[in-house]
Amino acid sequence: MSKQQMQYGLWPSPITPESMAAALKLEDVAWDTGGKTLLWLERRGGRGTLVASTEASAPRELTDAHDVRARVGYGGGSIGAGDGWAIYCEANGQIFRQSLDYGEPLPITPAFGHGASPALSSNGRWVLYVHHHQGRDALALASIGGERWPQQIRRSADFFMQPAWHPNGHQITWIEWDHPQMPWDGTRLQLATLEFAPAGCTIAELHQIAGDAQTAIFQPTFSPDGRYLAFVSDDSGWNNLCLFDLDQEERRPLTRLET
Numbered sequence: 001m002s003k004q005q006m007q008y009g010l011w012p013s014p015i016t017p018e019s020m021a022a023a024l025k026l027e028d029v030a031w032d033t034g035g036k037t038l039l040w041l042e043r044r045g046g047r048g049t050l051v052a053s054t055e056a057s058a059p060r061e062l063t064d065a066h067d068v069r070a071r072v073g074y075g076g077g078s079i080g081a082g083d084g085w086a087i088y089c090e091a092n093g094q095i096f097r098q099s100l101d102y103g104e105p106l107p108i109t110p111a112f113g114h115g116a117s118p119a120l121s122s123n124g125r126w127v128l129y130v131h132h133h134q135g136r137d138a139l140a141l142a143s144i145g146g147e148r149w150p151q152q153i154r155r156s157a158d159f160f161m162q163p164a165w166h167p168n169g170h171q172i173t174w175i176e177w178d179h180p181q182m183p184w185d186g187t188r189l190q191l192a193t194l195e196f197a198p199a200g201c202t203i204a205e206l207h208q209i210a211g212d213a214q215t216a217i218f219q220p221t222f223s224p225d226g227r228y229l230a231f232v233s234d235d236s237g238w239n240n241l242c243l244f245d246l247d248q249e250e251r252r253p254l255t256r257l258e259t
Helices: 017-021
Strands: 024-031 037-044 047-054 057-061 079-082 085-089 095-099 114-120 126-133 136-143 151-154 159-165 171-177 188-197 200-210 217-222 228-233 240-245 250-253
Touching: 024 079, 037 079, 047 085, 079 114, 085 114, 095 126, 114 159, 126 159, 136 159, 151 200, 159 217, 171 217, 188 217, 200 228, 200 240
Parallel strands: none
Antiparallel strands: 024 037, 037 047, 047 057, 079 085, 085 095, 114 126, 126 136, 136 151, 159 171, 171 188, 188 200, 217 228, 228 240, 240 250
16 A cells, blocks of 8 residues: 655544543542452543442442542542542532442532542541632531531631541641642641531641642651651652651651652
8 A cells, every 4th residue: 555645634543532532541549448449430531430349349330420520620539438438529519428338329518619539537427628619728527427517627728638537536637738839839738636516626736747838748648557647748859758757746758769
């Protein structure tokens, strides 16, 4: 077959807009308590579907009726898990819970703004998440049953992302930063102690663990025993894993990569 010369950009291609839109993309991943059920988010043709799998069963869809998608800028992921529940953000802004065994999805929050990075407390009672409404971010708390109106517990920063619970259920951590910074420019890692009362929840103690306007911090995670807080820091100019000892209040690097 002879070659045919054509003007740039006009030759036929097997890659079409339709094939690109229908491509499968894998995003968030989360483990249920105990580590026996793995959840992940599949983006199919632009629509998000939550999938679960265990050692004894094939992968199965949990959210065929919903488009799983967080729409909070840099707020974080769309799913969380724990205590036998999948927690996910729907494209309309609500957060839902879905049993990993059976049943219908149940709303945790009203269709008011948008949520991201839902994290379930160790006692299974509370969902901590990033809430965005009318151009403003906040850190919010909702009950797992959805019987109470969600409460914003911190608003004194422009942006929030990646909240996480301490195993004791009374401490939380998160990343925050202010305009005009972007999260890769500089962020702050905060550690807070919560005080629960019938009237609501408040932050009783607050400590900045790491970060500043020139240091970006990402992905804070508590160790299973609650003694350590791990996070990624670029204070050396490169992203390295760090560990903060909550008992000794000491920080040490776990990696020293320069790549």
